[in-house]
Amino acid sequence: MSPTNILEPTGPNIALGRTTWLDSVLSTPSATVERRLPVQALVGYEQRPNPLDAENPAEFLLTMRRYLVWAGDWSYLELEYLCGGAVKSSTFQQALEGTELPRYVFLMAFVTACAGTDDGERRRWVTAWQRLRSAGY
Incomplete structure (x- = not known):
């Protein structure tokens, strides 16, 4: 069981029903993150x-x-x-x-x-x- 309002370690918490900016950051592979x-x-x-x-x-x-x-x-x-x-x-x-x-x-x-x-x-x-x-x- 996954409590709501907590991100799952594997990516966005689908139980929340919406995607926040943090969910999209966490679900983005680190190789695609723009790094200066x-x-x-x-x-x-x-x-x-x-x-x-x-x-x-x-x-x-x-x-x-x-x-x-x-x-x-x-x-x-x-x-x-x-x-x-x-x-x-x-x-x-x-x-x-x-x-x-x-x-x-x-x-x-x-x-x-x-x-x-x-x-x-x-x-x-x-x-x-x-x-x-x-x-x-």
């Missing part, structure tokens, strides 16, 4: 926030928030969708508005949502994260 990926040829690509400049968790989180705006200013719900549901929107909100260094899984979901499968971006973020973790944060 950072492309090196774009003007301003080198002006993207650099996580390697962060010296503490507060600076790292500020860099994450700035990177989010630079990458496309996605909402927390859009981030959840773009990372394949690996992290919930409420977790994105808590972590990005918090003060502690995020966990590795969260970081990878964030980078995936913002930059897709760009290995260079993943390496930059993981290197900065590991440096802060090894410093005791």
Whole structure:
């Protein structure tokens, strides 16, 4: 039995009898979602926030928030969708508005949502994260 007003994990909840914007987003294959990926040829690509400049968790989180705006200013719900549901929107909100260094899984979901499968971006973020973790944060 599927309760009404709750989305089924496989897509739109047909029991609701109508399709909302969220139902259509969730039923759209992620490969067809328009994603503004950072492309090196774009003007301003080198002006993207650099996580390697962060010296503490507060600076790292500020860099994450700035990177989010630079990458496309996605909402927390859009981030959840773009990372394949690996992290919930409420977790994105808590972590990005918090003060502690995020966990590795969260970081990878964030980078995936913002930059897709760009290995260079993943390496930059993981290197900065590991440096802060090894410093005791």
